[in-house]
Amino acid sequence: MSLALERLVAGTPIPFAGNRVTVVSPELAARFQPGDHLLVEQVSGELLLIPVADQQAAAVAIERAAAAFTALSAVSDEAISQFFDLFAQRLETPECWANIASANLADIERAKARGRSTTRLLADERMRNDMIAGLRAWRDAAPTRGKVISSVEHDGWKVEQVISPLGIVAFVFEGRPNVFADAAGVLRTGNTAVLRIGSDALGTAQAIVTHALNPALADAGLPAGAVSLVESVNHAAGWAMFADRRLSLAVARGSGRAVSQLGSIAQQAGTAVSLHGTGGAWLIADRAADATRFAAVVRNSLDRKVCNTLNVCLIQRERAVELLPLFLGALQQAGIARGQGCKLHIVEGSEGYLPAEWQNATVEVYRAEGYQTEALAEPLAEADLGREWEWEETPEVSLMVVDDLDQAIALFNRHSPQFTVSLISEDAQVQERFYNAVNAPFVGNGITRWVDGQYALNKPELGLSNWESGRLFARSAILSGDGVFTVRSRMTQVDLSVKR
Amino acid sequence: MSLALERLVAGTPIPFAGNRVTVVSPELAARFQPGDHLLVEQVSGELLLIPVADQQAAAVAIERAAAAFTALSAVSDEAISQFFDLFAQRLETPECWANIASANLADIERAKARGRSTTRLLADERMRNDMIAGLRAWRDAAPTRGKVISSVEHDGWKVEQVISPLGIVAFVFEGRPNVFADAAGVLRTGNTAVLRIGSDALGTAQAIVTHALNPALADAGLPAGAVSLVESVNHAAGWAMFADRRLSLAVARGSGRAVSQLGSIAQQAGTAVSLHGTGGAWLIADRAADATRFAAVVRNSLDRKVCNTLNVCLIQRERAVELLPLFLGALQQAGIARGQGCKLHIVEGSEGYLPAEWQNATVEVYRAEGYQTEALAEPLAEADLGREWEWEETPEVSLMVVDDLDQAIALFNRHSPQFTVSLISEDAQVQERFYNAVNAPFVGNGITRWVDGQYALNKPELGLSNWESGRLFARSAILSGDGVFTVRSRMTQVDLSVKR
Incomplete structure (x- = not known):
């Protein structure tokens, strides 16, 4: 037995997500008119009013x-x-x-x-x-x-x-x-x-x-x-x-x-x-990383800000003293190529690896509102590794030094948008283990910017998904035009005596 | 802002499906304990209590x-x-x-x-x-x-x-x-x-x-x-x-x-x-039907009651006088093969095609509760063509005489569970038009009982879907063991200078 939703009363509790409850605000109740629809977004409990x-x-x-x-x-x-x-x-x-x-x-x-x-x-x-x-x-x-x-x-x-x-x-x-x-x-x-x-x-x-x-x-x-x-x-x-x-x-x-x-x-x-709610690619430098490849990948994954741009880099401690300066150099080059500086978010605990000249410097960052003077390197809580930097002109990225590959995999699976990741490692077995362990639809050993239907598959791209809401049943995370289909089964019987 | 759902109060309105509202019953409110979950089924508005x-x-x-x-x-x-x-x-x-x-x-x-x-x-x-x-x-x-x-x-x-x-x-x-x-x-x-x-x-x-x-x-x-x-x-x-x-x-x-x-x-x-909420296969006899094929298909689609058993048959008026007796004969044979009678639901308006001996006869129908004496042929409203007959031992089926193929297609698309349909027609163009026009994942020109992953595809079947809730994105309605997968994209870069 149900009735038409004719009005909303302020203070009415609305259950959602099984065991949560939200409440109709006076503002929402006042806006609601008969014929309008109310959507209860089941993840956040947000109440969305759709005018008739x-x-x-x-x-x-x-x-x-x-x-x-x-x-x-x-x-x-x-x-x-x-x-x-x-x-x-x-x-x-x-x-x-x-x-x-x-x-x-x-x-x-x-x-x-x-x-x-x-x-x-x-x-x-x-x-x-x-x-x-x-x-x-x-x-x-x-x-x-x-x-x-x-x-x-x-x-x-x-x-x-x-x-x-x-x-x-x-x-x-x-x-x-x-x-x-x-x-x-x-x-x-x-x-x-x-x-x-x-x-x-x-x-x-x-x-x-x-x-x-x-x-x-x-x-x-x-x-x-x-x-x-x-x-x-x-x-x-x-x-x-x-x-x-x-x-x-x-x-x-x-x-x-x-x-x-x-x-x-x-x-x-x-x-x-x-669709993907969050973008931003991750890059991991293994202990068996080739330094030249690593620097080239950083440089070529920061040419402009789109969803597959490098957003988070993890470097293994064993190679940090060697690779971190290469990372910073590539980041600077990416900025110079756009006539800009660059911006680093360094995870707390990793700042000791930064050269002195990065510790207290400032930079002019080109934001949507115009240039802003900001610290060149800012501390970032590990829990914020999932933040996507929506930069305009000044390349911006997070960096962390990790103990080993297992920690890198765990951080990716916990904090990333479950989207795109590259591992720089010359060790084929490590590449295999990494590929099997990371929860991402797009995995590579080089630049992150390849994730694009037209560029990667030579097909017009209709949509691009991450795995934030889970893996995609029976399909790729790149939706191409020829991917919009169902499968029907058609039976043709010749022998009239066919039976079970 | 949301809170834990600690209690349910009888009479509380619960909005669902955008513009409907249901109400917490006193019985539900009394049963609910803190920690329990409440599911609001968004199609029916049914409130389902899940004990902690x-x-x-x-x-x-x-x-x-x-x-x-x-x-x-x-x-x-x-x-x-x-x-x-x-x-x-x-x-x-x-x-x-x-x-x-x-x-x-x-x-x-x-x-x-x-x-x-x-x-x-x-x-x-x-x-x-x-x-x-x-x-x-x-x-x-x-x-x-x-x-x-x-x-x-x-x-x-x-x-x-x-x-x-x-x-x-x-x-x-x-x-x-x-x-x-x-x-x-x-x-x-x-x-x-x-x-x-x-x-x-x-x-x-x-x-x-x-x-x-x-x-x-x-x-x-x-x-x-x-x-x-x-x-x-x-x-x-x-x-x-x-x-x-x-x-x-x-x-x-x-x-x-x-x-x-x-x-x-x-x-x-x-x-x-x-999954499929409703089963039951449909069979349509076109004006270009082969009579022998039609009778064999009816007989061999009623061997026992499972989801792909013949449930509704539509015969075109032009051939009704010839084909309807063949249908009734095949239905009777299917019953005899199980040592039983049979049961017909004839759509109102089609009963004139029934022979006199079917009009007022009774039959002993083997139900879950035991034998019941029932009318051999009962009238059925056209709107009830979607009913699936869950028979035990006595074959049971709906029958209607239709004006033409377009009416048959429209009835199928409106009333069927959008599941399985066969068209008996020797006209290849008609078969093609029919295949394109019916909204069913399983279409054939013979028996309906073929819809089964093991039987049709030689693969263990995990699940079987109809299209009641829409067509299935990128997959068949037969779920086989090897159908439970996602697709990942793996990029291998050899040339370090690759860039966008």
Whole structure:
């Protein structure tokens, strides 16, 4: 027996996570209107209010995507190829692009007026060409829908395992208007997509939908709503979208609390996710490390700040006197290459290995707010090894001297985002033991920056996961376009007398 | 900000599913003790109380399985093979089996005293031999741990995709003591298992653990807890186990409300599941059906009642006068083969196609309670086409005459458990259109009874899913032992100058 949730009363206890309870605040109770949804995030107990308008914006887009998914089962692979081609052609057309560019200009003006960053917002020629190239790559990609991956023959009958469309894929991208080329890729394998894009880029996205995406869908004979935008500027529309049980897969780009919250919402709806709440790669120098390799790896894993940039380095004590100066030199070089200094967080207990000139120096650090004068090396508690340094221009990294490889493995498994790790060691047995013992989907013996679907696998990357929420069942942590599928079994009986 | 859940107050509203609310009953409030857990099943709003003892029984087993999973990464494939061999040897040993048999006898006596069915409970020689054969098959199965499934070569570096252990797999089996041979199979690929077994068979299961499983683990050098039993007779221990976020996969056998509830619990914890709440196969006779094939398929899909037994048949109107008598004849033959009659549920509107002798006849139906006199054919509302007939000895099935294939597809997609369907049609284009349009993981052109991992794929089946809760990401609905894996990416850098 249940009723509609018509109101929230301040002070009402809300149980979550089995044995915890949170309480409805007066502010939340006042905001709640009949028809609104309340999500109880089961990890944190956070209460998320979804206004009815955002709930409906998400529901409408998903409803259409569900109908489009069914319709797509009767659409040929050739028609899907044609859609990608027509979409690309429209972006190439000057009149069409003029409409998009003018919407983009308006978005940028609005963002500037609100004091927001516009670096990723600009729909310039490079972004346009990347989108066009991306769509043409999907057009030319081999369709995997219906591909037989294995077959078992019996006397008088056989069973084939067949790659098949998965369903509706939801994407949340913040503030980047060029995401349609990525999201539309799921159509290649017969899936449909719903997207939420940050409010800053919404006008540009709507122009792309109106002037390029929707006409291309219609002209190719694909169902309307096969790729569609959730028409809301509010984060709550993203929550509503990720909470919908009709999704087959939820993908979020970027990292941080907003992304991990989206991940929790989708997971508690039973939906598979592709995202990483926290990024940052780890690097471990073994006692059998090659010093030259170590220095090169540090230098080449700090070229710019993305999720697979070196974030934490552990050096074994036996080699610390030799390797730590190489580490510091490589860190400095990485800063110099960007015309900047660098910034070190040294775990308490390891500071004795720092040269005197690092102990009390200061550095000008290029932060989002501009240059700040900070200590060159700051102490870090071991418990904070999991912090990801979201640096802008000044390379920033944590460093610790450890007793042995077992301690390094234990620290990684305890504090890291369970994401990317490299071990520098010439000892093959040690590499093997390390590979088996670390809880990370991405393990290497060199630079950390290789973790990227396009760079590593030569395939467009839709999403990238870590193992913060556990290992991924039957799949890689790199989600490529051809990875969005299910497997069906098809039985063909020839002999009519077949029976159990 | 959150607090421990110390008490439940009757009348407290509990929001769920976004916009619904349920209320704590006086009975639930009275039962709740500090330390107990409360699960809010988000589909139904059902409030499930987990007593602290059951919560802890599950937590202890999972804690041990987590430690064992880590330890297993350092255990060789040879040691794992030896474990399977030693486990089988122990079951072969007369003294060991005598202990198990006497515990089983006690279980059976208890079950009889409680008036419970004991058909699946008896640990006889056949079950013993099946377990031994199953364990030897796992011993001899090729280890897939560490298998490289693809490799991408770049200039100076490469990336390999590697099959890797997934984590902790939880199993719920009701009342069957022979499940260890199945569950232990996940060790083959480096995973660990926790099990809950129905209270009726718990004594037998504990004897197997004490006298065979645990000694085999120890003697082979495998970590204790790599396979372990949740020591509780209560269903709540199964809920606690499936609600634990440390699981990588949750498998339940059987069907019905208890199983679908377990599925909901695991899914809202973000855990992948392998189970089907409802079973029952559908069969559709197209206008281009071969009559002989149709009759053979009906006859051979009703040999006994399991999840892939024929449950609903739809016949196209154009062929109804010819095919419906063949259907009834095959149904009668299926009953005769078991020394029984048969039972038909005819959808309202189709009864006119029944011969006069079926309209008012009665039949003795063998139910769990014994023979019951019932109508041979009973009317069924179209909305009840999804009902699964859990017959004991008397074959029982629903029948409807439909206008065309589109109506049949729509009925299947709306009312079926999204599981198994066969289309009888000689028209290859119709078969293709049907295959693309039905939302089922298992589609065939013949008998429905083929859906079974061992029978269809020659591999031990750990679990079987339908698509009631959506399509399965990147996997088949048949879960085999070698299907319990994740994929890791391993990068090997040769050229030290590699950089982005």
